[in-house]
Amino acid sequence: MLAGGIGGARFLRGLKSVLGSGEGTDGSDPEITVIGNTGDDITLFGLKICPDLDTVMYTLGGGINEEQGWGRAEETFSVRSELAAYGMQPQWFGLGDRDVATHIVRTQMLSAGYPLSAVTEALCDRWRPGVRLIPMTDERVETHVVVCDDEGRRAIHFQEWWVRHRAALPAEAILPVGVEKATPAPGVLEAIEAADFVLFPPSNPVVSVGTILAVPGIRDAVAAKTVVGVSPIIGDAPVRGMADACLSAIGVETSARAVAEHYGAELLDGWLVDDADAGTRVEGIDVRSRPLYMSDPAATEAIARAAVDLALELKERA
């Protein structure tokens, strides 16, 4: 699976309860490998922060703030309030104390020379997410957003646009800086090649799944497999988050159909849309409709099961 943050992490909980119950093609519990987006990564206060990897790790490891969907449960904010008291900028990033410890461990290991993939594996030794989590690349890729307002046209970090401006500043372009020179982290291409099928959860198709696919080599490896995606758009709105602002920036309509067309038939084999979008047709892609709101664990598991079933069916047919 390719995964962004909240949507990917929640979908993974459903997928684990489907696949963990012995529905792998060989009858045993299959391994789930998650290729995580790192385009949202940011270095703040000298700390390397990987929001999407952490959201997956915390969600599957039982440490997530459930209401919020990101950050740690039972969090405190002493570090943040003290940094503000020192006048440190930026102050718009929600940095919790428990979360800070994760970033300290990561930053220390990175400066000791370990690649991000090894660091992620070490952090997962504690969290035991029950999946193999690999960052898309060990190299630095940072999504920047070109905005234009009273202060003029400029590129700002994705997090500044997303968190500080809540994606309300119109984006003229979304640039995954450094992606064209990045290489997939060790194990990424091997995992895709060895996979029975690849799933796209209802993560942001531009800044999450799109960024992962932009790492040279990953799109081609994925395209060679049976791929089923779950639409992050229901009706004409994102299920959650502000994916519409990202789609507008790249000139794609906010609809389940347009997102499938954007991924393209050379990549996607199957596409799950919500019943609200029943009747959606995309040339070359097998579209099925069902309820897509991940409203509780049972609903999420049913969506994951539908994605797995469709993937197995399409793989059988291929």
Add this chain to the structure above:
Amino acid sequence: MLAGGIGGARFLRGLKSVLGSGEGTDGSDPEITVIGNTGDDITLFGLKICPDLDTVMYTLGGGINEEQGWGRAEETFSVRSELAAYGMQPQWFGLGDRDVATHIVRTQMLSAGYPLSAVTEALCDRWRPGVRLIPMTDERVETHVVVCDDEGRRAIHFQEWWVRHRAALPAEAILPVGVEKATPAPGVLEAIEAADFVLFPPSNPVVSVGTILAVPGIRDAVAAKTVVGVSPIIGDAPVRGMADACLSAIGVETSARAVAEHYGAELLDGWLVDDADAGTRVEGIDVRSRPLYMSDPAATEAIARAAVDLALELKERA
């Protein structure tokens, strides 16, 4: 004033209430410059920690944990418990969340190229300690302690000896590593030269005041001034802390007289001892006795006043 941590910071509160009330030699409120010990500094989890500078800053700035004497008031410990959950070592250092923010700011400024003296000044912009606080040096000096136990003879960081072992492992030597190549931070020698007099608070004479004096140039500059010290030893025990363990390591008896002799008459002009040590005589040093327990603000102020009065008297006589 040369200062270590808790003893120096508490004495400074008394000194501020004496000198802040207009008793400077020119009739106006004089400036107090504090040369802080940095030999206790340690880098943990990638964070540069300066325990003595922070104790002075927090104590005078109103942020100290009063009962403990170090660390922040109303502290939380989320980062520490999370680092432990990740299995990070060491776990014996009492790293609070509020305190972590200070270390993050310091570490960021240092890695941006600012010297520790400039960083300390920036941190004091927030705390407004009412004194000018300068680290003894901008270079790295780290006090190591040679110990010998079942694990063999080895040098450990002062903090490991002090905090983890509570100075209970006999010290064979105390080594301020790097001090011989260190240079005083900008402003240190100038402040000493411009001073009306120099005070040694009841800080540890070995690992606090002793380390500052070991920075080449500082001892000579201090020796040229009128110097009055306050004994950190009352009877045959340290007022607080474990100075006796440090004195033993350098072969000095734990007594007010022995500490004065260790500083030496070429450095010290006056020496305040507790009434319990009345009658102490040291060749070439004017010894006075009075109550030396800093039991409350009034008692501390009275001790500071006695030190200032003795310094002014000796300076007059010189």
